Amino acid sequence: MTGLLVLTAVPAEAEAVRAGLTDPTVTVRAIGVGPAVAGATTARLLALAEAAGRPYRAVVSAGIAGGFAGRAPVGGTVLASRSVAADLGAESPTGFIPVDELGMPPELLGGGPTIDADPALLGALRAALPAAVVGAVLTVSTVTGTAASTTALADRHPDAVAEAMEGYAVAVAAAQAGIPFAELRTVSNPIGPRDRDGWRMREAFTALTEAARALS
Template sequence: MSGLLVVTAVPAEADAIRAGLTDPAVTVAPVGVGPAVAGAATARLLALAEAAGRPYRAVVSAGVAGGFAERVAVGGTVLATASIAADLGAESPDGFIPIDALGMPPALLGGGSTVPADPDLLAALRAALPEATVGPVLTVNTVTGTAASTAALSRRYPDAVAEAMEGYGVAVAAAQAGLPFAELRTVSNPIGPRDRGAWRMREALAALTEAAPALS
């Protein structure tokens, strides 16, 4: 996909994707962890490319993620139907209230807690990765690490398949620039009680390399 910008959090993810790419015109950039730095860095990269007369045509947030155990296996590949800011909102005695339900004024492009994936870009990725699990991917500022918080998150977003920390930020930057967006993740661990020893980072990075030709 010439003119594609692929944004990852860390260099290991970027290296894994580059290892599988077949199109040298795809740009892969590691920008840091979390939605704020991911959004700001993506916006800067898009603005610089446009100013140089070489604008990007689409943006993909890619990397490893935690997966909901009953919905996607460790080592599996995920394509997001939407990127959701899962903890953007307010607490209340009745539970979490998403930002969309707080009566805020209408937001700019890419505002609210959900940014849908571009239908055409998602369709192209699904065709190239037919075995990928497809569903909403949550963006969180704090990775879920207990059974109780996992259960609460699963109840709040029953269709979500994975959680990561950058997709929503990248999605908002793409929306602000008027560009198609998608999110591709591979699963290194089940969401739940934090157990670094059970993470399969090597397998997830290898799966990124295997999925990377879909971005070419």
């Protein structure tokens, strides 16, 4: 079994992770933005490694995220207790209906709309990153950008600390391959109405490099 596979959405995130690593057996790849490309590319990487007789020991989805105000500070680090397909479901006159409440069996959902982080992997990351905020990290296809949608999402997921666009998809691929999974994010901006002037990308990338030391 080879080392850890760390997957980011974009090259800048991958570079920030690599800058904090000291373990040469950790593989870092930028796999693209959004659940579709993230899930497909993760599955391909895991299948190729297994076919070559060098399966990875674990998979971590890492990168920058938006944080829920009052739950995860800008510039802070979050660890997912679970990765959630937050917009997989149906609209209704009374509000959003999660896909598991529509009668879909879990096996048709890759294990369900929520995948827990591997306890041992999460425990190791928590020990190495004691200041990190732990909670649900939501995966969305459309980034939240209004006060109303932010409130609705926070109310539906009271344990959510951040949202990103790839974690759940990577988690499904890892689960299908029987490989431990975790998600690590650093916060660049509060979730809500888009305010590019309020984003702190430099601080988030610096925090990502510092957090990546826990992956070595």
